[in-house]
Amino acid sequence: MTAIRKKPGAYVETEIDGETVLMRLSDGDFFSLGGTARAIWLAIDDTRSAGEIAALLGDKFEAPASELEADVARFLADLADSGLISA
Amino acid sequence: MVSEANSALSPIALMRREMTAREGAVPGDLDGMAVPLGQHRIAASGFLLRAAEVSFLYRPGEGVVIQRGPGWTAGIEELYLHGSVCAAVACLNGFLPLHASAVVVDDRVVAFTAPAGGGKSTLAAALARLGRPLFCDDTLVTALAPDGSLACLPGHKRMKLWPEAVELTGSAALEQVSADYRKVYVTGNGSDCAEMLPLGALVVLEQGAAPELAPVTGGAKIALLTDDHYCRQFYHAVNGVDGPGQFAFQARLAAATRVFRFARPFDRERFGETTGFLDSALSAMVRG
Numbered sequence: 001m002t003a004i005r006k007k008p009g010a011y012v013e014t015e016i017d018g019e020t021v022l023m024r025l026s027d028g029d030f031f032s033l034g035g036t037a038r039a040i041w042l043a044i045d046d047t048r049s050a051g052e053i054a055a056l057l058g059d060k061f062e063a064p065a066s067e068l069e070a071d072v073a074r075f076l077a078d079l080a081d082s083g084l085i086s087a
Numbered sequence: 088m089v090s091e092a093n094s095a096l097s098p099i100a101l102m103r104r105e106m107t108a109r110e111g112a113v114p115g116d117l118d119g120m121a122v123p124l125g126q127h128r129i130a131a132s133g134f135l136l137r138a139a140e141v142s143f144l145y146r147p148g149e150g151v152v153i154q155r156g157p158g159w160t161a162g163i164e165e166l167y168l169h170g171s172v173c174a175a176v177a178c179l180n181g182f183l184p185l186h187a188s189a190v191v192v193d194d195r196v197v198a199f200t201a202p203a204g205g206g207k208s209t210l211a212a213a214l215a216r217l218g219r220p221l222f223c224d225d226t227l228v229t230a231l232a233p234d235g236s237l238a239c240l241p242g243h244k245r246m247k248l249w250p251e252a253v254e255l256t257g258s259a260a261l262e263q264v265s266a267d268y269r270k271v272y273v274t275g276n277g278s279d280c281a282e283m284l285p286l287g288a289l290v291v292l293e294q295g296a297a298p299e300l301a302p303v304t305g306g307a308k309i310a311l312l313t314d315d316h317y318c319r320q321f322y323h324a325v326n327g328v329d330g331p332g333q334f335a336f337q338a339r340l341a342a343a344t345r346v347f348r349f350a351r352p353f354d355r356e357r358f359g360e361t362t363g364f365l366d367s368a369l370s371a372m373v374r375g
Binding site for chain 2: 017018021030032
């Protein structure tokens, strides 16, 4: 399983009103993460794989990991496309 | 940016002193950096704005020098002096200017921001007619506390409206700003208040089908606070803040500021209704 890694040099982040807000340094675009998206972002610790992140969220939201895997994979792909993580 | 000598002055007195203007020669460069006509430059040492009709030089502690040129009109000078020059003077003295008009609600400032023509002044004038003290028109100069909260300086320039807005708001028209500029003054001074007050809420004005007021939170708040024409550009240039630093600054500001969106139709027939709708919500907005 491949560890999902953030690209710390690609963004800066802050917390506001219960959201995680990222600014991509290459173009100044904002990404505002709340709810499940924020939970996924916070679960990325450079060691967990996509499956392990889905399992962690399953525990958190009391849902089977199998139901979350597709959503987690889709969001991770979005983050990778945006240049914020490597997978 | 506030020097020791300045620290003895209140922010209001400091801005008044620094905005003192006189006619004189304005150079074509700022510290050796040429500024072509139609452009401006801001640095820690000062601000230079050059236009064919009128140019301005401001250096901290020395006030504003104005040089009038061919095609000068009082209207053009007024626009520059109380717009970009004032914003630059504020930034160079450690203040943060916001492009906003504002009224006072329960001893707090409620500021309205929108692009030019978005109705900031008209709404503030209408609320003033409903009894809300007018705090400023077009430029709100603020002092930023370490926690990101803002203390507001009362406005320094008289409110001016287009004749159509005078009629719409029922304001009393005083004299026209200048022969070349159709706006008319509707106040005799810059503010109904003499003291600084805390910012209670910032309201972003938008067009919508029906009156709608909604709080803005999180990243949307940061994005809205970032979009403030030249004011923020000047502030970051003076303070030497880079991209990540600007983001941290906006986040600190956003965390300490209540922000709302107010959408309403641009319909003269419904202006009284939409203004009353907002007026009835103002006290709750600043109480949080």
